[in-house]
Amino acid sequence: MNYVSTRGSAPTLDFCQVVTTGLATDGGLYVPESWPSVSDAEMELWKRLSYPQLVVEVMAKFVGSSISRDELQAMADRAYGSFTHPAIAPMVQLEDKLWVMELFHGPTLAFKDFALQFLGQLFDHILAKTGERRTVVGATSGDTGSAAIEAVRGSKYIDMYMLHPEGRVSEVQRRQMTTIPDANVHNLSVKGDFDDCQGMVKAMFNDLPFRDEMGLSAVNSINWARVAAQVVYYFRAALTLGAPDKPVSFSVPSGNFGNVFAGYVAKQMGLPIQQFVVGSNHNDILTRFFANGAMEAEPVTASLSPSMDIQVSSNFERLLFDLAGRDATQVQSWMNGFSESGRFEVTAEQHKKVCALFSAHCLSDEETKAEMHRLFETSEYLIDPHSAIGVAAARATRFDESTAMVVLGTAHPAKFPDAVLSATGQEAKLPPRVAHIMTAQERVEPVDNDLESVKRVVRSGANRG
Numbered sequence: 001m002n003y004v005s006t007r008g009s010a011p012t013l014d015f016c017q018v019v020t021t022g023l024a025t026d027g028g029l030y031v032p033e034s035w036p037s038v039s040d041a042e043m044e045l046w047k048r049l050s051y052p053q054l055v056v057e058v059m060a061k062f063v064g065s066s067i068s069r070d071e072l073q074a075m076a077d078r079a080y081g082s083f084t085h086p087a088i089a090p091m092v093q094l095e096d097k098l099w100v101m102e103l104f105h106g107p108t109l110a111f112k113d114f115a116l117q118f119l120g121q122l123f124d125h126i127l128a129k130t131g132e133r134r135t136v137v138g139a140t141s142g143d144t145g146s147a148a149i150e151a152v153r154g155s156k157y158i159d160m161y162m163l164h165p166e167g168r169v170s171e172v173q174r175r176q177m178t179t180i181p182d183a184n185v186h187n188l189s190v191k192g193d194f195d196d197c198q199g200m201v202k203a204m205f206n207d208l209p210f211r212d213e214m215g216l217s218a219v220n221s222i223n224w225a226r227v228a229a230q231v232v233y234y235f236r237a238a239l240t241l242g243a244p245d246k247p248v249s250f251s252v253p254s255g256n257f258g259n260v261f262a263g264y265v266a267k268q269m270g271l272p273i274q275q276f277v278v279g280s281n282h283n284d285i286l287t288r289f290f291a292n293g294a295m296e297a298e299p300v301t302a303s304l305s306p307s308m309d310i311q312v313s314s315n316f317e318r319l320l321f322d323l324a325g326r327d328a329t330q331v332q333s334w335m336n337g338f339s340e341s342g343r344f345e346v347t348a349e350q351h352k353k354v355c356a357l358f359s360a361h362c363l364s365d366e367e368t369k370a371e372m373h374r375l376f377e378t379s380e381y382l383i384d385p386h387s388a389i390g391v392a393a394a395r396a397t398r399f400d401e402s403t404a405m406v407v408l409g410t411a412h413p414a415k416f417p418d419a420v421l422s423a424t425g426q427e428a429k430l431p432p433r434v435a436h437i438m439t440a441q442e443r444v445e446p447v448d449n450d451l452e453s454v455k456r457v458v459r460s461g462a463n464r465g
């Protein structure tokens with residue numbers, strides 16, 4: 001399987017190269033040259049598999065011949081062996097035709113463990129073969145950071161620099177990152193917002209000499225392997241609820257658009273998905289795009305669902321590439337427009353096409369709390385603010401009440417105890433496996449919101465051998 005850039009002028013790469021490269025050298029994102037397909041007969045067989053076995057089947061479609069099935073199975077067993085629920089991704093029915101798929105039973109209690117635990121295995125596998133050492137830089141609005149750190153901590157091949165916006169991540173999220181004692185992990189707290197952090201990570205990648213000097217790799221949601229690993233649970237949920245015979249819809253609380261894009265990929269592979277609901281908080285660039293076909297950046301402000309406090313949804317570029325009929329020149333011109341004037345627009349026809357599959361809905365913090373409260377009162381279900389947005393957005397915009405709707409439960413409620421307490425009066429308790437972080441020693445390096453300062457820190461610690 002070969003991969004091409006959405007901007008058309010980076011080299012074509014194979015799966016393993018894409019994993020360690022991250023962002024393409026032309027600033028684009030890698031996507032498969034064509035979508036692999038899964039037949040109905042294959043799906044019938046897949047219904048009987050364990051979660052790690054299903055991972056092998058789905059990943060094999062993206063990996064091609066570069067990694068053997070036995071090797072994939074060993075990686076999947078290790079990656080998902082760290083999850084505490086026997087079903088890995090259990091489904092809870094809340095209402096008629098409405099399920100939550102709980103994606104928060106991994107080591108950091110958020111769905112990002114699904115992609116990052118597997119990506120950590122992939123990195124070690126690939127780097128062990130080549131003997132290379134890599135510097136991983138990433139930006140986090142909360143959950144990516146801890147999940148990425150858990151995935152690479154203690155690796156012999158990786159130094160990790162994780163940027164987070166100072167004061168903009170919850171205490172639990174911060175402690176999950178800063179209490180990791182492994183020496184290859186470095187936490188940088190930046191005096192800025194998430195988009196500043198992400199902008200600096202992008203700038204480091206676009207500085208090709210720096211990128212080569214440091215051997216930079218990315219684990220952000222732009223990394224194709226993360227999208228691929230997330231495709232698996234869409235198959236899992238839909239096959240459980242009657243696919244390939246019956247269609248299923250999904251509602252996904254979205255920030256960088258990585259999670260919901262993985263669902264789009266599952267659909268392109270043949271999974272019968274009727275609708276995707278995209279949920280946002282008041283940082284609602286995606287909702288506005290689906291309303292009028294124009295992408296327009298606005299300043300980010302803090303919300304109750306900090307992992308979605310984002311205005312530049314990087315994975316959206318992958319959807320745009322398909323929407324443009326895979327015309328990289330068109331994507332390039334949209335992206336140039338966006339970086340020059342903070343705005344671009346798709347055609348009316350393209351807008352109509354995208355709205356036939358996606359709907360979007362945004363919630364204020366008050367509305368989010370009201371939904372959390374409602375779910376506790378009606379179902380005694382404690383839900384985190386991100387997943388609550390998914391439920392409310394599904395209720396507000398679903399196309400067809402008779403199609404099963406699966407809301408992706410993206411975080412454990414105990415990651416956001418203040419929001420849970422104020423919405424429901426309940427204390428969401430951290431599972432025992434993570435409770436120790438509240439008293440453990442923190443390690444964090446404050447850094448100015450300035451690219452050169454960040455580069456200096458990365459240079460000073462990397463290549464220690």
Ligand SMILES: *Cc1c(COP(=O)(O)O)cnc(C)c1O
Nearest residue numbers: 143255256257258259307410411
């Ligand atoms: C990262 C995250 C999201 C947003 O996911 P994207 O893939 O960036 O759209 C939603 N909820 C939680 C809890 C997250 O950690």
